[in-house]
Amino acid sequence: MPADLRTINTAGVLCHFAQATRYTQFTLHEQNQKWSTPIVLVVSEELPPGVITHAQAAQPHKGGIVEDSRSARAALGVELARSAGEIARRWFDTSALAVESKQDGSPVTQADREIEQYIRAQVAEHYPDDSFLGEEFGETTGTTQYRWIVDPIDGTKSFVHGVPLYANLIALEEEGTIVAGVINLPSADVLMHAERGKGCWKNGKQVHVSDKTELDGAYVMATWLEDWHPDSIVDLQSAGAVIRTWGDAYGYMMVASGQAEAIVDYTTQAYDLAPMPVIIEEAGGMFTSLDGARDFNGGNGIASNGAVHDSVLKIVNQG
Known part of the structure; x- marks a missing residue:
């Protein structure tokens, strides 16, 4: 094995990934047999508490089929939000960003489109029968009980003016109810996510609303x-x-x-x-x-x- 690769065992599957980047794509393998359809995932080398990877949530099977579950999708959503943030930061730090106006007068950039296309492609690869609604490219109707809802860059006006409070938003809807959601603020280095029954987490720490009961000082x-x-x-x-x-x-x-x-x-x-x-x-x-x-x-x-x-x-x- 090359020196720049590390090996971990995830859900009984041997995984190799490069140390060069913080969030790295890798391909799942069995110990002695490569899968007929490799699954490419994104993981963090140092995951904070409360965060699981898609590899951990989705129990793999031969042929590249992953477990059809809410938690697997929720974990994938977190990983996709992190990757979306990397794309956004690349555009945020460049002067080459071109801004156009949509029919409603709101701004749109290459970053908005690139992020949504990336998330759509990843969801289609892992869960091709799920529905998908995105701000830039509309709705694709699937056949499962799940729908992904994505705003590639929430706060595009902030984004194009260099204000670091824009976000990548991903939600998972199951039979009409939102069951998982992610807010990623890449330039503020904040990621918040939640899944029904599992709490709300901000950068790996569980968070709660305030206990203030009066408007005075709220x-x-x-x-x-x-x-x-x-x-x-x-x-x-x-x-x-x-x-x-x-x-x-x-x-x-x-x-x-x-x-x-x-x-x-x-x-x-x-x-x-x-x-x-x-x-x-x-x-x-x-x-x-x-x-x-x-x-x-x-x-x-x-x-x-x-x-x-x-x-x-x-x-x-x-x-």
């Missing part, structure tokens, strides 16, 4: 304030809340990790919010649309620590 995030009714801003401030425009996925990460109490989005698409229900709820909080429904596809959303949810919802719904 931090309420907004992606932007243009949609807000002026009375809502005044009433929140009168109640002692602190309003900050640390929005997009970054704001939801702050709520889930207890750094803020709520975030309100008046105008969204499904791929903007898809990971948020499972991430916020597994951290002990609450996510709803602005009409109080447990729905990420209603064109708006609010996430909170739960204790201040009704108070914020009442104020932001006026006008």
Whole structure:
């Protein structure tokens, strides 16, 4: 074996991978027989607690078939988000980034398209019958109970202006319910993920929402304030809340990790919010649309620590 390769045993399968990079693709082998259809995965050399690889979650079988399970897909989602972050950082650090405008006036870049194409290709390789919804290339309908929902770069305006609070978002929906989600903030070096019943994890440490019960001193995030009714801003401030425009996925990460109490989005698409229900709820909080429904596809959303949810919802719904 070459000196630059290491060997590990994962789920009874001998695996070789190069030490040269932090996240490296490798091919699974049996001890004495290469698989007829090798499976290429991405792993971290030093995985933090609470993170499992797709190789660990998906029990392999000869012929390259992996276990058809929620946890295997959730683990793959985390790995794909990490790889998406590497692509994003490459574009973020270059002056060659070209920005175009979509029909709705929102910006799109080569990075958005390259990341979504990469994630689509990887999902199609591992789970070709799953459905897939992405911001840049629309929806592909599959035949399983699973649908992947991807925003390759959430916060493209931040991305193109050199603000390091953009994110890669991946969600897994099972029979209409979001069961796993990932928020990756590559330039901030933060990855948050959750799976139903397994908690919410930020850089390998389990996190929880804050225990603040009053609006006085509560931090309420907004992606932007243009949609807000002026009375809502005044009433929140009168109640002692602190309003900050640390929005997009970054704001939801702050709520889930207890750094803020709520975030309100008046105008969204499904791929903007898809990971948020499972991430916020597994951290002990609450996510709803602005009409109080447990729905990420209603064109708006609010996430909170739960204790201040009704108070914020009442104020932001006026006008």
